[in-house]
Amino acid sequence: MGAVVPVVLLLRSVNVGGHNRVPMADLRRLVASLGATDVVTHLQSGNVVCASPVAPDALAAATARALDAELGVAVPVLARTGPELTRLVAAPSFSPADLDPTRLLVTFLDAVPDRRRTAALGAEAGSLGPDRCTVSGSHVFVHCAGRSSDSPFSNAFLERRLGVVATTRNGRTVRALAELAGRVG
Numbered sequence: 001m002g003a004v005v006p007v008v009l010l011l012r013s014v015n016v017g018g019h020n021r022v023p024m025a026d027l028r029r030l031v032a033s034l035g036a037t038d039v040v041t042h043l044q045s046g047n048v049v050c051a052s053p054v055a056p057d058a059l060a061a062a063t064a065r066a067l068d069a070e071l072g073v074a075v076p077v078l079a080r081t082g083p084e085l086t087r088l089v090a091a092p093s094f095s096p097a098d099l100d101p102t103r104l105l106v107t108f109l110d111a112v113p114d115r116r117r118t119a120a121l122g123a124e125a126g127s128l129g130p131d132r133c134t135v136s137g138s139h140v141f142v143h144c145a146g147r148s149s150d151s152p153f154s155n156a157f158l159e160r161r162l163g164v165v166a167t168t169r170n171g172r173t174v175r176a177l178a179e180l181a182g183r184v185g
């Protein structure tokens with residue numbers, strides 16, 4: 001246990017297309033039962049903002065175990081601190097001047113991918129269409145030329161290429177989560 005910090009938990013693939021249903025009230029209760037306070041959810045797709053004395057990665061792992069044990073939903077859970085999200089939305093890759101912010105996707109990775117895999121993805125990315133993809137540490141910024149649902153840079157694609165767990169949020173959601181995290185704790 002350490003200092004209480006704002007934490008954002010990102011569940012992969014819940015309440016999408018009818019599978020892995022997790023009622024947000026149950027999710028808030030579950031996270032609170034793990035020692036978190038000020039627990040709020042954003043949207044219906046597995047975004048939790050809370051204050052926690054537990055290290056973010058440990059809270060994410062405990063949340064994943066509890067989701068499986070209590071609700072029968074086995075999904076990866078990734079974590080970022082509030083300050084990490086604040087730095088992320090301030091990064092130049094987050095919203096370059098030439099990009100419509102509604103066409104930005106941020107993929108959160110559970111680890112920094114191997115440099116060789118990152119380089120291979122960079123070499124391949126240009127041949128996949130007009131979307132631009134940039135790996136920066138444990139994040140991938142995807143700038144979509146068209147609809148984000150048409151982007152080849154899906155979670156599954158990035159997980160196969162980079163060898164890490166991935167979950168994606170649009171730029172508007174990431175900005176909202178950073179703002180919520182700034183009010184917690």
